[in-house]
Amino acid sequence: MSKMKSVYGEPKDNYTFKIRMKSTILFIWFLFLTIVCLLPIYILIINATREHSQVANSISFIPGSHLVENFKSMSTNQNLKLAYNAFHGYKNSLFITVFSTFLTVFFSAMTAYGVHVYDFKLKEISYTVILLVMMVPVQVTSAGFVAFMADIKLTNTYWPLIVPAVAAPAVVYFMRSYMKSSFPLDIVEAARIDGCSEFRTFVSIAIPMMKPAIAVQAIFAFIASWNNFYTPNMILINVDLKKKTLPMMVSALQSSDKVKDLGLIYLAIALSILPIIIAYVLLSRFIIAGVALGGVKE
């Protein structure tokens, strides 16, 4: 007994101390990473409340008093008004995002349901095609896409931004995996015996049962569509400011050298990311769970 003690020391104390030590060091490291993650966003918000000369010459961690003035000059600054309009940006981004999110989740659920519930000859092939398509990046098809859209005169309209949302292979894949684990086919049989039509079975039985998966995918589709800069920028080639999406306006702000007021620029950037941050704070639990789920499935 005593010999063992001399070799290993006080086993329990030693262990507790080690764990506590490691936990403390890691806690400090996590705090540091938290600061790195939040600092750029924090400075952005602080600078949005400060005056141009203050922003240009110093850095501060306390909010300034210039927020109201910055807001006012947003509607008076002529150069800014040429590139950026928060109201129209919100309206257009929201319009495109809401419709494409709806199309994505509805039709993805429908496709996954079709593949999962029914037996047909091309079932396996079509599912493999969906999986393969998942890997094709949008950049590869974009040259042909723009050329084709220009041919059928759909550039500068919202159609090419909304309708392609119907075909979202990654979402179909996720929903199929979800159905495999929690959608028994007996329910469909029961509905058939009760005389329910096939489409009605899908709408009033399958969709309510898939609510969790649909909610997670809707959040991700919403974020992806709201943040999308590439597709709108290549489809809306020469449109009026009133039809541009929010990320496009931010990029226009970047390429215009004429807006000199730094406080104003920071405010404009802050306004473009504020909705998504608020949504994230409210829904973070679901989002984190959704990412983890995606990881397990894949």
Next chain:
Amino acid sequence: MASAAQKRIKSISYAKYGYLFILPFFLVYFFFQLYPLINTFIVSFHGNGPGTEDFVGFENYKTLLFGGGRRESVISKSFYSSFKNTIILWFGNFIPQIALSLSLAVWFTEANLKIPGKGFFKVVMYLPNVITAASVAVLFLQLCGQSETNPGALNILLSKIGVVEQDATSGLYKTIPFVEGVWQSRGVVMFIQTWMWFGNTMIMLMSGIQGINPSLFEAASIDGASSGQVFRKITLPLLTPIMAYTLVTSMIGGLQMFDIPYLYHKGTAKNEEIRTIAVLIYDYFHAQLDENKMGYAGAASVLLFFVTLILGCISFYITRDKDEIAKKKQRKKIAKQLKQESKQFGGFSI
């Protein structure tokens, strides 16, 4: 013999509903994705500028890959340099990202560590991923950019720490060119990419670690394994498939890197050193009428497509459902056996 009624019931097939349910997906897919892909191939065999209608065969590919005359070699050079930039930027963001995410994932899932607020840390670390990439690029441009009178937030911060010196007489800072400098700008882009994506990778890896049978960890800790040993001998080997998946998806994502390299430059002066392949393609097909380089854009896209295809096949191979394939093989075997047995009885099934 089955009765007529039985036969009729058997013949009710729901297959047509299956086709009906997947029809919208494939319709939109063919119209908005497959045809554009084919069209990209078509475009890549046609000319540039005003002569977009002319068929030129493999001319565009030849120009991109091997150059030729003076104008052609400029294009070939910029193609190769953008390819090189893409690879540099990808490596520069993937290596710190995977190191950070993996270590964090291991620490977050270690059961005996008592760290308060794990949920909060996870939420904060994922936050950069949801913010609009275009806004992030412009934000960092503002933070890192500087002019003669305006040193920019990052340079002010560095001068406070003492890295950047301030000239005593004129009051001007000896700033670091985070936007114009070759490696400085690349460094910032790598940092932004890492900043945006490490939270995502971390959560993916974490769910992978949580999927490992916990009794393995218990057994290891009973046997007195140190946390380093547990990581090397249990976590890492069992995490290999998900790590490989992360690697391949990150590669495909890296090939598409667009928003940040595209926007991270001052005004209209483009920074050639962070121009990625996606930005190159975009610039080519977005060029206005006279210098329209649609053919080159198509050819570059097709080359990018084949690179992605190879990577995609690798990931498909890694993530395939092994149990399912094994089951299928078994089923085939049984079917074969049955067939042979029935042959033994002169083709009559029993």
